[in-house]
Amino acid sequence: SQTIHQWPATLVQPVGSPLSLECTVEGTSNPNLYWYRQAAGRGLQLLFYSVGIGQISSEVPQNLSASRPQDRQFILSSKKLLLSDSGFYLCAWSVPGADYEQYFGPGTRLTVT
Amino acid sequence: QKEVEQDPGPLSVPEGAIVSLNCTYSNSAFQYFMWYRQYSRKGPELLMYTYSSGNKEDGRFTAQVDKSSKYISLFIRDSQPSDSATYLCAMSGPIQGAQKLVFGQGTRLTINP
Numbered sequence: 001s002q003t004i005h006q007w008p009a010t011l012v013q014p015v016g017s018p019l020s021l022e023c024t025v026e027g028t029s030n031p032n033l034y035w036y037r038q039a040a041g042r043g044l045q046l047l048f049y050s051v052g053i054g055q056i057s058s059e060v061p062q063n064l065s066a067s068r069p070q071d072r073q074f075i076l077s078s079k080k081l082l083l084s085d086s087g088f089y090l091c092a093w094s095v096p097g098a099d100y101e102q103y104f105g106p107g108t109r110l111t112v113t
Numbered sequence: 114q115k116e117v118e119q120d121p122g123p124l125s126v127p128e129g130a131i132v133s134l135n136c137t138y139s140n141s142a143f144q145y146f147m148w149y150r151q152y153s154r155k156g157p158e159l160l161m162y163t164y165s166s167g168n169k170e171d172g173r174f175t176a177q178v179d180k181s182s183k184y185i186s187l188f189i190r191d192s193q194p195s196d197s198a199t200y201l202c203a204m205s206g207p208i209q210g211a212q213k214l215v216f217g218q219g220t221r222l223t224i225n226p
Contacts, residue, residue, distance in 0.1 A: 042218055043117075090156050099205065100145035100214070104149075106155060109154070
């Protein structure tokens, strides 16, 4: 069966510090991968998605970036965090062609202080 | 106007009651309609999806889509305290691109024993 991992689970970072969140998927090949952010009491906002290694599409211009160095690895990064970057970051995967079925990881709760 | 509107609640009902959760949308190109359940501090879990109009049943859960009214519903029968969670609707269609889901804000539901 497929499993999706995210780490760390919780992170507290000062403003201006760098960020690296990692997501890996097991049990499937060539998945589509997604990064979402969920602010308190709000729905999910799509940040990035990837259909293959090195292929990244950005949905929202901001100080975040994403990379996909391996087929089942997706990384979210920032060089300098802002207070507004605080939130719950979720990674998801889907089978290409069935992207309406997205499966989410456990999430990383980021607090920027 | 948001593409997907969902009453954030909170909604509190007694155990055993029938729960009705709803979303409205404005984009007539949406074709896939999903319901996710999210427990506190966890990633969303896909409950079910429906393609186009109609009903779909899975155990105590029934999803309904009325494309003519741009209205979708999730019914929970014989509600249990374990159903207490935030329920998110999500939609996708070709105009959004196969990779993109649009989420509602989520409705927080509490089932009281």
